[in-house]
Amino acid sequence: MNDGTASEDxxxxxxxxxxxxxxxxxxxxxxSEFIRKKTAIDAQLKLGLSDQLAVTGAGMASxxxxxxxxxxxxxxxxxxxxxxxxxxxxxxxxxxxNRMSVMQRNFAAVEEMSASVLLFSQRxxxxxxxxxxxxxxxxxxxxxxxxxxxxxxxxxxxDRAMEQARGSSSEGRGGLELIENLPIDGNLTMRDLxxxxxxxxxxxxxxxxxxxxNIIPLVQAENNGLVVRLALVIEAEEKKDxxxxxxxxxxxxxxxxASRFKSINVGQRELRGYKKKFLQAVEASAQAQxxxxxxxxxxxxxxxxxxxxxxxxxxxxxxxxxxxxxPKKWKIFRTYTxxxxxxxxxxxxxxxxxxxxxxxxxxxxxNWTAKYYSKMQRxxxxxxxxxxxxxxxxxxxxxxxYRNLITNAVExxxxxxxxxxxxxxxxREEGSLDLDADGRLHTKSLGDMWTMLRExxxxxxxxxxxxxxxxxxxAMMRALKSRQQMWERLVDDEYRKIENAAETAINPSxxxxxxxxxDWLTAIANDQITNIDDQPELNITSFLTRFKSDYExxxxxxxxxxxxxxxxSLTNGYVDLATHCMALFASLIFTTDFRSVTKTFFTPTWxxxxxxxxxxxxxxxxxxxxxxxxxxxxxxxxLHPALHGILVEELSDALLVRYLGSVRNxxxxxxxxxxxxxxxxxxVVTVFTFFSSHPDTLDLVKxxxxxxxxxxxxxxxxxxxxxxxxxxxxxxxYWDVQIGWVEAVLRARDDFERSMxxxxxxxxxxxxxxxxxxTVMSKVK
Numbered sequence: 035m036n037d038g039t040a041s042e043d044x045x046x047x048x049x050x051x052x053x054x055x056x057x058x059x060x061x062x063x064x065x066s067e068f069i070r071k072k073t074a075i076d077a078q079l080k081l082g083l084s085d086q087l088a089v090t091g092a093g094m095a096s097x098x099x100x101x102x103x104x105x106x107x108x109x110x111x112x113x114x115x116x117x118x119x120x121x122x123x124x125x126x127x128x129x130x131x132n133r134m135s136v137m138q139r140n141f142a143a144v145e146e147m148s149a150s151v152l153l154f155s156q157r158x159x160x161x162x163x164x165x166x167x168x169x170x171x172x173x174x175x176x177x178x179x180x181x182x183x184x185x186x187x188x189x190x191x192x193d194r195a196m197e198q199a200r201g202s203s204s205e206g207r208g209g210l211e212l213i214e215n216l217p218i219d220g221n222l223t224m225r226d227l228x229x230x231x232x233x234x235x236x237x238x239x240x241x242x243x244x245x246x247x248n249i250i251p252l253v254q255a256e257n258n259g260l261v262v263r264l265a266l267v268i269e270a271e272e273k274k275d276x277x278x279x280x281x282x283x284x285x286x287x288x289x290x291x292a293s294r295f296k297s298i299n300v301g302q303r304e305l306r307g308y309k310k311k312f313l314q315a316v317e318a319s320a321q322a323q324x325x326x327x328x329x330x331x332x333x334x335x336x337x338x339x340x341x342x343x344x345x346x347x348x349x350x351x352x353x354x355x356x357x358x359x360x361p362k363k364w365k366i367f368r369t370y371t372x373x374x375x376x377x378x379x380x381x382x383x384x385x386x387x388x389x390x391x392x393x394x395x396x397x398x399x400x401n402w403t404a405k406y407y408s409k410m411q412r413x414x415x416x417x418x419x420x421x422x423x424x425x426x427x428x429x430x431x432x433x434x435x436y437r438n439l440i441t442n443a444v445e446x447x448x449x450x451x452x453x454x455x456x457x458x459x460x461x462r463e464e465g466s467l468d469l470d471a472d473g474r475l476h477t478k479s480l481g482d483m484w485t486m487l488r489e490x491x492x493x494x495x496x497x498x499x500x501x502x503x504x505x506x507x508x509a510m511m512r513a514l515k516s517r518q519q520m521w522e523r524l525v526d527d528e529y530r531k532i533e534n535a536a537e538t539a540i541n542p543s544x545x546x547x548x549x550x551x552x553d554w555l556t557a558i559a560n561d562q563i564t565n566i567d568d569q570p571e572l573n574i575t576s577f578l579t580r581f582k583s584d585y586e587x588x589x590x591x592x593x594x595x596x597x598x599x600x601x602x603s604l605t606n607g608y609v610d611l612a613t614h615c616m617a618l619f620a621s622l623i624f625t626t627d628f629r630s631v632t633k634t635f636f637t638p639t640w641x642x643x644x645x646x647x648x649x650x651x652x653x654x655x656x657x658x659x660x661x662x663x664x665x666x667x668x669x670x671x672x673l674h675p676a677l678h679g680i681l682v683e684e685l686s687d688a689l690l691v692r693y694l695g696s697v698r699n700x701x702x703x704x705x706x707x708x709x710x711x712x713x714x715x716x717x718v719v720t721v722f723t724f725f726s727s728h729p730d731t732l733d734l735v736k737x738x739x740x741x742x743x744x745x746x747x748x749x750x751x752x753x754x755x756x757x758x759x760x761x762x763x764x765x766x767x768y769w770d771v772q773i774g775w776v777e778a779v780l781r782a783r784d785d786f787e788r789s790m791x792x793x794x795x796x797x798x799x800x801x802x803x804x805x806x807x808x809t810v811m812s813k814v815k
Contacts, residue, residue, distance in 0.1 A: 154188065154227055158234060161185055165237050172244060173252075178263045181238055182270070189235065192228055242267065242308070246315035250348050253355040265360045271308035278305055317373050320348070324381050331385070335398030339405060342378075346409050349374060353413060371415060378406070379424050386425065386432070393439045397497050399425065400432045437502050440494050441509035447486045448513040451479045452520050459524055462550040467557045475557035475672045480564065483517075484577045488584065495588050503588040504597075510581075511600045518607045521558050522614060529618050536625050548626060552619060556673055559615035562608040563674045578605065616681045619669075620688040627658055628692075635696035636782065641708055652717040656724035659685055663728075682728045686735045689721065691813045694745055694775070697782045698815075704749045705784040714746050738810045741768065748779050757790050758797045765801055768811035773798060775814050 161184045164177040245252070245264045252261050323344055330341040352370045360366045382399055385391060403425055407417045425432070455477065458466045468476045487510055494506040528551055535545050568576045575583075582601060586594050624632060634640050634651050643650040662669050663682070670678055696702060704710045718739060725735045744764040751760040757780070764771055773795065780790050 154191065157184055157188055158227060158231060161188070161234055161238075165234065165241070168241055172241070173255075173257060174260055175241055175245065175263065176259075178241065178245075178260070179266060181241075182267045185231075185235055185238055186270075188231055192231060239311075243311065243315055246312045247319045249316070249356075250319070250351055253351050253359070256355075258359055261356070261359045265364075268308045268312050269361050271306050275305045275307065275309070313369070313373065316370065317377065320345075320374055320377050324377055327381065328385075331395070331398070335395045338398055338402050345374060345378065346413065349413055371420070375410075375420050375424070379422055379426075382425050386428065393436055396432060396436055400429065400436065401498060403429060433499065433501055434505075436497065437494075437505040440490055440502075440506050443493075444487070444490050444506070444509050444513055447490075448483070448517065451483055452517065455479055456520075456524060459528075459554060462547055462554065467553060469672070473672060474560050474674055475553060476560055476564065477557050480561050484581070487581060491581075491584055491588075500588060500590045500593070503585060504590070504593045507585045507589065507597065508600075511597070511604060514604055515607060518562075518604075518611050522611055525555060525558065525615060525618055529622065532622065533625050536629060545626065548622075552622065552669075553672075555615045555619045555622075556669060559612040559619075559677055560672075560674045562612035562615075563676045566605050566608050567674070567676060578608070612677060613680055613684070616677060616684045617688070619681065620684040623658065623662065623685070624688055624692055628655055631655065632692050632696055633699050635693060635699055636702035636704065636710070637699055638701065640713060641710075643713075650716070650720065652720040655689060656720055659724060679728070679731050682725070682731045683734060686721075686725060686731070686738065687810055687813070690739060690741065690810060693717070694741065694811075694814045697775070697778045702782050703784060704782050711746055711750055714742060718742055741809075741811055741814075744768070745779065748776065749783060753785060753787065753790060754793070758793045761794045762797055762801065765798065768809045769804060769806055770809055770812040772811070772814065775811075 161181055164181045164184070168175040168177050168181070242264065245260060249261060249264065327338070327341040330337045349367075349370060353367050356366055356370075382402075385395065385399060406424055407420075410417070410420060458478070466478070468478050468480075470476055491503070491506065491510070494503045497503070532545055532548060532551060539545055565577045566579075568574065568579050578601070589597070631651055631654055640651060662685075664670075669681070673681065721739060722732075722736065725732050728735075744760070744767060747760040748757065748764065751757045761776060764776075776794055777791055780786055780794065783790075
């Protein structure tokens with residue numbers, strides 16, 4: 035079936051290659067190509083076959099060698115078996131000889147055990163006497179080694195006796211009970227002696243344990259003899275324990291072998307763990323010290339360093355005085371370091387995980403971490419050599435958590451102030467604003483806000499960490515900007531309410547809350563200027579400058595440079611908000627006082643005022659301005675002096691914008707025969723006459739009112755090129771002039787034609803229109 039499939043594939047392939055009679059000419063080239071491919075494939079097959087034959091040959095040779103080795107081993111085993119059989123046949127009475135040998139060994143063991151048992155009570159009494167002597171001199175314990183040696187012999191003898199007795203018991207002779215009940219002295223049995231031995235061993239262990247616990251004071255008192263004796267005792271027990279542990283492991287892993295060899299039978303001895311008990315005593319002693327540290331730390335976090343003085347004194351004692359008194363393999367300094375470091379880690383992490391931890395305690399731990407590693411560095415211990423990290427690398431989290439405690443307090447304070455300010459602003463109750471010593475209006479929360487910021491900055495300063503202070507300063511900057519935005523939203527929302535109410539009011543100046551809103555605009559603007567008003571000549575420093583001088587010494591130089599941009603942005607924001615309040619104040623006057631007056635500009639009424647300049651619309655407006663700026667209850671009495679010029683400028687801008695926008699008034703028309711040019715000039719003269727009483731802003735006012743010239747040029751220009759050229763000059767001077775306003779001006783001409791508007795739009799499209807600073811014309815709709 036496969037052959038048929040292959041044939042079909044071949045035929046299909048040939049049919050694909052030879053589709054037309056002309057393809058027969060390709061046969062020689064196809065044949066040579068197939069021959070070349072076949073040759074390459076044959077070469078590859080030969081090479082692969084050669085490698086496979088070599089591998090197979092090597093494998094067969096290895097198998098043959100293995101068979102030979104197995105045969106040799108088999109022959110050797112047969113020889114050994116033959117020799118064993120011949121040896122037994124050569125020795126007559128072998129079973130009897132073997133039995134006699136066992137009896138002789140057992141007799142010797144019994145004789146030796148009997149002698150040991152007879153001396154057991156005497157030796158035990160000697161150990162008790164030595165222990166009593168050491169009780170009188172626990173600081174030196176001169177008999178420690180002798181007691182240890184004697185007790186070791188007695189314990190070993192007991193273990194051997196119990197093992198032999200257990201062996202006898204296994205053979206059904208009741209040896210264990212016999213040994214335990216064997217009378218030694220009167221009614222005293224071996225069981226009583228063994229129990230008494232346990233009591234003496236416990237007595238000895240108490241001496242050893244006390245020496246272990248007090249080993250640091252012993253080294254500090256230069257009682258080197260006891261330290262060395264203690265180390266020798268522990269080292270000897272450690273060595274024995276290692277041997278027993280190795281034999282126990284061997285018994286577990288090779289139980290079938292161990293049962294046949296008495297030499298690896300561990301007998302009755304158990305692991306005594308003196309080295310482990312020594313390390314536990316070291317840890318227990320340090321743990322007791324940490325109990326005192328915990329109490330001192332909870333009472334006063336600043337006492338942490340003093341309370342931990344023993345910690346480093348102990349390690350220094352071990353490093354300088356104990357390393358030469360203990361076996362080198364103990365690496366005693368590293369051992370103490372690991373234990374003490376772990377306890378310090380557990381203590382600090384335990385305090386950090388305490389749900390009732392205070393920020394002060396958290397900060398104390400954060401500052402202690404750097405001091406801890408610095409002190410360990412002095413002992414020759416690098417931070418990377420101490421594991422785990424003493425507070426689990428939680429510095430970043432702690433810094434953020436501590437910083438967040440302060441920033442949250444700042445945000446909560448600012449939120450409460452904002453809520454109170456919004457409520458007071460909305461209600462505008464009597465007495466909701468303050469007057470300073472100079473009689474200027476201010477909000478009641480201004481001073482409280484900066485006092486709170488100074489207090490929280492002081493809390494951040496107490497951390498002693500620039501990164502904490504920097505985070506807090508960032509939060510304060512954000513809070514101050516948010517407060518700027520809050521005031522801007524509040525005054526804008528209220529302005530829109532009053533503006534909507536003025537649309538339907540019979541007398542807009544009588545709108546409820548209008549006067550108090552003007553007072554709040556003044557107070558808010560005063561606050562912003564007070565925040566940044568530095569007067570070195572009067573030794574007056576603004577709130578923001580004092581804030582900067584407070585935080586700059588506490589932060590890193592790099593941050594001090596970076597935060598300058600935020601500081602400048604905040605300063606500009608205060609200026610912008612104060613200016614915005616003055617702009618709303620000026621707009622409010624036109625929304626209420628001049629809502630109907632400005633609608634007469636460029637109407638027949640306006641033309642009729644040509645013979646009565648004193649009662650013209652512009653004169654009425656400037657007279658009202660005079661009342662606001664110089665009247666009996668003028669605004670300047672409660673306005674910061676730095677805002678006087680800004681208010682005058684905003685009044686000028688508001689008047690200019692509404693004057694130029696009046697081309698949209700119903701009935702506004704500029705006929706060629708009407709004296710509109712003279713009337714416009716008269717209005718401008720009235721404006722300049724009024725603002726001349728404010729010389730500080732007069733030049734700025736005149737510069738902005740030059741836009742009226744461009745306006746008049748559009749009105750008086752000849753149709754055709756005259757209008758487009760006038761527009762071009764206007765556009766060059768005021769790049770942000772709105773084409774909708776230009777269209778309204780052209781439509782107000784009595785000779786308006788659509789070609790005028792088309793020409794202006796074409797010229798506007800052809801101009802490059804380079805953008806610059808915003809001009810007053812951007813406000814003209």
